Amino acid sequence: MRFDSTFAGAPADVAAAVAAAQDAGYDGLTIAELRHDPFVVATLACAVPARLRIGTGVAIAFARSPMTVAQSAWDLHRLSDGRFELGLGSQIEPHITKRFSMPWGQPAARMREYIAAVRAIWAAWQDGTRLTFRGEFYTHTLMTPMFNPGPLTVPPPRIQLAAVGPLMIAVAAQAADGLIVHPFTTHGYLTEVITPLVERHLSGRDRGAFELNGQVMVATGANEREERSAVEEVKAQLAFYGSTPAYRPVWEHHGLGALGDELNRLSKRGLWHEMAGLIDDATFDHFAVRGTPEEAGAELARRYAGRFDRLAPTLMGPHGPALAARVIAGARNAPHPGRVTPTGPRPPE
Template identity: 35%
Template sequence: MHVDVMTVPQRLAEIGALARRTQAAGFSGLLFTETGRTPYMNAAVASQAAPGLELLTGVAVAFPRSPFVTAATAWELQEATGGKFRLGLGTQVRTHVVRRYGTTFERPGPRLRDYVRAVKACFAAFRHGRLDHHGEFYELDFITPQWSAGPIDAPDPAIDVAAVNPWMLRMAGEVADGVHVHPLGEPGYLARHVVPNIAEGAQKAGRSPNDVAVIVPVMTIVGDSDQERDAQRENVRASLSFYGSTPNYAFIWDEAGFEGTTARLREKQKAGDFAGMVAQISDEHVAAFAVESTWDGLADALIARYGDIATRIVLYNAVGDPEHFERYGEIARQLTA
């Protein structure tokens, strides 16, 4: 099991230090989300600051960038890391894609499947000089030597996709190298949906489910005193209220025994009552969706919860307190050993 650190992209002047700390602490890799800053520039700086550290986008927004641009960027990062870059892609949601990025969002699942195949076709073209992808959404069939990055001394970058619903999970099992599970991925959801749907997609493509990495972000509440854990618990409660307000994720809450949670959160959200949203998240919600432990018990707690499923665990809230960061690194060393 690999253990990574999740972070939002930082100022470029700051990310090198975080990459070095991450490597020195004992984590497998550093995973960059995409928010107001892009993950790719951060990954480039990190690759030079901490050679050998695995770097992941988790996830970069696909549709605003052409498949060729994404492929070329990933190719350079794979070369810079010596083969330790994983390209994580996601659809985002319609409002962001249409109104913030100004691009198309129709049929996002099939479009992302075609996008992944198009990126892989670009990788092949960089090696062999022939671009030949003819999909439902993307037609790519022209490349000349001066517009090709050329071969690199590393395997093609792995491509992981963010998936929540069963169709997307099956698609990921069919065409991707890994799946980024949503932070709401509690063990019941992983067993009911993630594992069987990835397996079905992999079977359709004639390959083993073991070929598909399962990348699971984990919210943790860790401390050796109630006081230490209380503040972290409230931060997790706020995160769950944010994620839980998305209609597409309602089925996860319902199946976990919290039926109607999303509807109640959305009612508070529409009223602008953000404190009320947080108040809808009970201690039972937190226990179901986060791992709470003492420091000595955390490694065993993570193994018990995710050891049979996760290829990579991504610590959602490790960045912050420097002392805690080092202690999380000790846990990472235990799990990767």
């Protein structure tokens, strides 16, 4: 199991984040699409000499044409000498239609075709084949030499797909190179629902070549006061996620469907503080880990080594590279059969 740091800050701060992640012992840096364009941020990250894998976690696919995404990823992979991975996500309908003013419909089928279109564009550049992609949602049939960036000296980027529902998980298993699992996921839901779905839909593909990428919230701190504060922050985040109807299957898996309904009702009234108060310690422990940095790291390893191939611990509350390094060291030094060992990024295949 390898560890990724997450970055959602401004472009001007990403070079420092790359250095801090490397110093803390992370294996990669994933860049979220929130207030800033992830490809702009990733460009600056890929330009920093480092051993880290750099990826988008995630870029919103349906806000962009497959051609623009293919070109950005191609350039970043070349810039980083094969260290870039393309993480895609669909977002939800209101953001696609109201924020980006782009079409929506049949998101799983659209995403399957989107990934196929990106791969077809890459094949035209890499192999010199004629671009003749025609689908229900996307058509790409023109590529003149003036617009062809030419082949890479390393294999094309791998594609990771974020998914929550069974249809999109199936698309990830069948069309992508890995699945990015939402942080609103429990160990039970991972092992009893998500992993069996992935294995069912790999359809003979090598599981060893397919990545399961996890995101887990961690409540820790330099002292007990900071840890308690981080626990409350995690509970507030869980309440926010849990108020979304799309995530209700996770609640239902643990017999907590009524909690999801109540959180949704309170969210519509803007009662955010009351929502966090509904997340008790038992519910917290389904989703997140807590303790000293060493204890939290050991618990991450106990739960997820052998389950996730890569893990992005989300440290809540104030923290820095030194605290993150202690969490990762705690995971790597944990005495258990699935013990994780420090490694560099996976070399290009």
